[in-house]
Amino acid sequence: MKAYTKPVLAVFLILLADQVLKFWIKLHMTLGQEYNIAGKWFIIHFTENNGMAFGMEFGGEAGKLFLTLFRIAAVCAIGYGVIYLIKKKYHRGLILNVSLIFAGALGNIIDSTFYGMIFSESTYFAPAKLFPPGGGYASLFHGRVVDMFYFPLIEGIFPQWVPVWGGQDFVFFRPVFNIADAAISVGVILILVFQKHYFKEEKKEISNPNSEVVEE
DSSP, X not given: OHHHHHHHHHHHHHHHHHHHHHHHHHHHOXXXXXXXXXXXXXXXXXXXXXXXXXXXXXSHHHHHXXXXXXXXXXXXXXXXXXXXXXXXXXXXXXXXXXXXXXXXXXXXXXXXXXXXXXXXXXXXXSOOOBSOTTOOSSOTTOOOEEEEEEOOOEEEEOXXXXXXXXXXXXXXXXXXXXXXXXXXXXXXXXXXXXXXXXXXXXXXXXXXXXXXXXXX
């Protein structure tokens, strides 16, 4: 059971931070409201999206339902993957990073599955209410994901010679995201960066199946 302690703790802490912040945003901020945390480079900007990570959209109401159900299936598969990696004693860094992805996916699933039932509509004039007497703003699986982190680090205009976007304004980084999105991104990036280190023992075992793998 000791092998499960750190992954479970990581998932719990990410979910707790993600949901506490989202609840606070929903109950205290109106849509589009902003707080400048660090000048113009770090802004808390309340927005909601019906689709994928970083505010991308997907296929209307039918697409929303499909995406939510797909997310649930995916998070079940990722959760099984974490358990498998622990049982097979894979690299602890790999287990932790997959746990980050699992926590992030689960955090956004909570929004899209339940928020429509437990919150009233957030508007540009008033924050939402929790468990409103008339019911929530949407049915099960049709909630919207709460996003709030906005980092417009660089603003400018594309040069005229740039195809399609020449002369248009650009902002980097434009997407608004949340803690769950960040956990998924960090987990994926670290796996890509350290994949050779994470899987080197498995490669040795495949190349020499009669040798014993020494655990770190």
